[in-house]
Amino acid sequence: MNIVDVMKTRRVQRAYANRPVEIDKLRAIVDAGRHAMSARNLQPWNFIVIRDPATLKRLGELCSTGKFIAEAPAAIAILKDTNNTRWADVDCAQAVMNMANAGWSMGLGTCWIGTFEGDQIASLLGIPAGWAVFTVLPFGYRDDKRPPQAKPLKPRAEVVHFEKFGNHQA
Numbered sequence: 373m374n375i376v377d378v379m380k381t382r383r384v385q386r387a388y389a390n391r392p393v394e395i396d397k398l399r400a401i402v403d404a405g406r407h408a409m410s411a412r413n414l415q416p417w418n419f420i421v422i423r424d425p426a427t428l429k430r431l432g433e434l435c436s437t438g439k440f441i442a443e444a445p446a447a448i449a450i451l452k453d454t455n456n457t458r459w460a461d462v463d464c465a466q467a468v469m470n471m472a473n474a475g476w477s478m479g480l481g482t483c484w485i486g487t488f489e490g491d492q493i494a495s496l497l498g499i500p501a502g503w504a505v506f507t508v509l510p511f512g513y514r515d516d517k518r519p520p521q522a523k524p525l526k527p528r529a530e531v532v533h534f535e536k537f538g539n540h541q542a
């Protein structure tokens with residue numbers, strides 16, 4: 373798949389096959405995150421790769437809108453540098469998107485988890501001062517019995533303009 377096809381076919385995946393994820397694929401996903409753009413190239417991120425089932429189960433308890441992480445075979449926590457506040461959220465979000473697309477290109481799905489107990493996750497993962505949990509991404513192969521659902525996109529004419537707002541013809 374070329375990169376645009378990856379971006380256009382990716383869907384959030386909240387259910388995962390009962391199959392381990394190879395560590396080399398997780399390393400490749402993290403590397404895609406490391407290559408994201410960042411303001412002033414400050415790269416205000418760290419990543420923790422998690423495969424321990426007990427840790428994943430506990431993460432499920434600490435992610436109120438991502439309980440499904442407990443059933444994932446792997447996850448990657450994205451940490452943001454709390455001393456780099458101006459653009460750190462934007463930079464980390466780009467790392468997340470790179471990682472989601474990289475995973476999808478390798479047959480792996482993920483879902484952004486937005487609501488979680490950050491302090492308790494920091495304690496669970498031994499995160500030092502100066503770093504905060506930005507999000508935790510579960511990763512796993514598709515469960516064919518529970519495939520990702522396509523979400524409706526806003527129509528192109530509603531969101532795309534040419535030269536001036538309201539012109540829909542190029």
Ligand SMILES: Cc1cc2nc3c(=O)[nH]c(=O)nc-3n(C[C@H](O)[C@H](O)[C@H](O)COP(=O)(O)O)c2cc1C
Nearest residue numbers: 382383384385386437438483484485486487521523
């Ligand atoms: C910032 C952000 C936070 C999100 N938080 C959650 C979440 O907590 N739980 C969840 O199940 N999905 C979450 N999502 C996934 C969105 O619901 C999903 O991306 C959206 O419905 C579009 O689906 P698609 O990515 O498959 O196209 C989040 C997405 C973003 C970008």
